[in-house]
Amino acid sequence: MIEITGLTHTYPDGREALAGVDLSVAAGEKVAVLGPNGAGKTTLMLHLNGLLLPTSGTVTIAGTALRRRTGAAHLAAVRRRVGVLFQDPDDQLFCGTVRDDVAFGPANQGLRGAELDARVAAALASVDATALADRAPHHLSYGQKQRVALAGVLALEPEVVVLDEPTSMLDPATRRELVAVLAGIGATLLVVTHDLPLALQLCPRAVILDAGRVVADGSTASLLADEALLAAHRLELPWGFDRALLSPGAITPGSITPGSITPGSITQGR
Numbered sequence: 637m638i639e640i641t642g643l644t645h646t647y648p649d650g651r652e653a654l655a656g657v658d659l660s661v662a663a664g665e666k667v668a669v670l671g672p673n674g675a676g677k678t679t680l681m682l683h684l685n686g687l688l689l690p691t692s693g694t695v696t697i698a699g700t701a702l703r704r705r706t707g708a709a710h711l712a713a714v715r716r717r718v719g720v721l722f723q724d725p726d727d728q729l730f731c732g733t734v735r736d737d738v739a740f741g742p743a744n745q746g747l748r749g750a751e752l753d754a755r756v757a758a759a760l761a762s763v764d765a766t767a768l769a770d771r772a773p774h775h776l777s778y779g780q781k782q783r784v785a786l787a788g789v790l791a792l793e794p795e796v797v798v799l800d801e802p803t804s805m806l807d808p809a810t811r812r813e814l815v816a817v818l819a820g821i822g823a824t825l826l827v828v829t830h831d832l833p834l835a836l837q838l839c840p841r842a843v844i845l846d847a848g849r850v851v852a853d854g855s856t857a858s859l860l861a862d863e864a865l866l867a868a869h870r871l872e873l874p875w876g877f878d879r880a881l882l883s884p885g886a887i888t889p890g891s892i893t894p895g896s897i898t899p900g901s902i903t904q905g906r
């Protein structure tokens with residue numbers, strides 16, 4: 637589904653944020669993208685739907701390649717397939733009501749009438765935001781905005797969903813509910829996060845990015861169990877984290893339900 641080869645990105649001021657990234661992700665995989673501040677995670681994410689284009693190298697989504705000089709038709713094809721949830725939901729909420737906001741993308745794709753209404757209702761229900769449909773997005777709390785922004789992404793029924801720090805501002809209950817929603821998504825999922833328990837809960841596979849390169853790629857549990865690897869890349873499990881959760885088979889996709897592991901149960905003191 638995602639094939640990235642030799643991807644470099646240098647910003648106009650000369651800063652090289654990606655220095656040769658190679659990454660393959662199969663359809664339906666859930667992959668966490670970990671790494672210290674400034675590693676290039678957001679820059680990588682912005683290449684997945686062509687918001688940034690490679691300085692060199694190629695990003696191929698379901699067979700459509702994005703290169704330095706990619707045309708509008710290729711960009712549109714990729715953007716139909718890849719939904720991106722930005723770290724700040726205010727970057728993607730702009731309509732007068734939540735319902736209109738969630739409808740915006742599918743309406744742009746040509747959906748109308750009952751079909752559009754059903755798509756919006758299903759997306760809002762999937763993030764437990766049905767009751768917010770008539771509210772003004774700019775009046776919502778941060779966590780509510782984030783759920784509505786996710787509904788807007790899911791309403792497009794993307795094959796790939798990319799999330800940048802989806803839990804950074806959520807209270808524990810909202811976080812737990814979001815994890816359950818994301819665990820149930822059939823799409824290929826890439827999650828950029830500093831929340832290592834989230835990576836473990838949601839993503840069987842993780843990559844560590846540092847200084848613009850992939851420095852580790854493997855099962856999330858095995859990467860998080862490698863204390864030297866974590867220390868080398870400024871990654872830390874939360875205080876009190878139960879290392880038994882890193883044992884093979886301790887977390888399975890089936891164990892993630894709205895009532896399962898919470899950040900509290902993982903980090904509760906020892």
Ligand SMILES: Nc1ncnc2c1ncn2[C@@H]1O[C@H](COP(=O)(O)OP(=O)(O)OP(=O)(O)O)[C@@H](O)[C@H]1O
Nearest residue numbers: 647649651653671672673674675676677678679680
């Ligand atoms: N628009 C920009 N212009 C110039 N440099 C940038 C720009 N955006 C990001 N950078 C630089 O590119 C590098 C990678 O930044 P990026 O935001 O991709 O890292 P990140 O891994 O997402 O970091 P964080 O965990 O802090 O969000 C950093 O050195 C950053 O300062």
